Amino acid sequence: GINGSGGVNATEASVFNKDPIGTAYLSITGGTVVINTSSDGIDTNGKVEMSGGLVIISGPTTGMQGAIDYDTTFEISGGILVATGAAGVQQKNPSSSSTQNTVTAYLTATTTQMIRIENADGDTLFSYTPEKSYQTLVFSSPDLENNQTYKVYVGGTVVDPVTNISGYTTNGSYSNGTLLGSFTVTSSLNTVGTPIVTDDRPPRP
Helix, strand or coil, X not given: CEEECCCCXXXXXXXXXXXXXXXXXXXXXXXXXXXXXXXXXXXXXXXXXXXXXEEEEECCCCCCCCCEEECCCEEEXXXXXXXXXXXXXXXXXXXXXXXXXXXXXXXXXXXXXXXXXXXXCCCEEEXXXXXXXXXXXXXXXXXXCCCCEEEEEECXXXXXXXXXXXXXXXXXEEECCEEEEEEECCCCXXXXXXXXXXXXXXXXX
């Protein structure tokens, strides 16, 4: 994943906790970033700002890690974020101070199937088939407009998509999915489904 730990590699456990919280800064302004990891997808000891680009994360499958992990804030003002991962204690959403809207979808069980969001006209915002199983999706896009209603589907197929980047597609003809739920954008952070928090950490001795 992307590790912004203030100059200290997060894999160096002996020194990681010595890094002052809040000193790191990660800025995403454009381009395409594809992350497939069993650890944290975006991990910084400070703040994250995203103003453009496309970030696709197929994140960890256990609650010990999160597709998104930061210490201070993660503010989104532009671009597209698609992040899947486990429903665990480490999973984080972007900050409520973001000027671009986000939705987090919670599934009742893990799956490897496609997930898709459509608008009130039935047009596909995106569909995504991650590299591995997931139980949560975090999606942020300029297409999530205030006071508009959207539907989330799991499964199904997409034919003739316009874009296809590591399982992320746009447009195309969609069929045979199962409705997870619908949501209306009422704030910068929105949800569909019921949050399920699992703690996969081993028991204390």
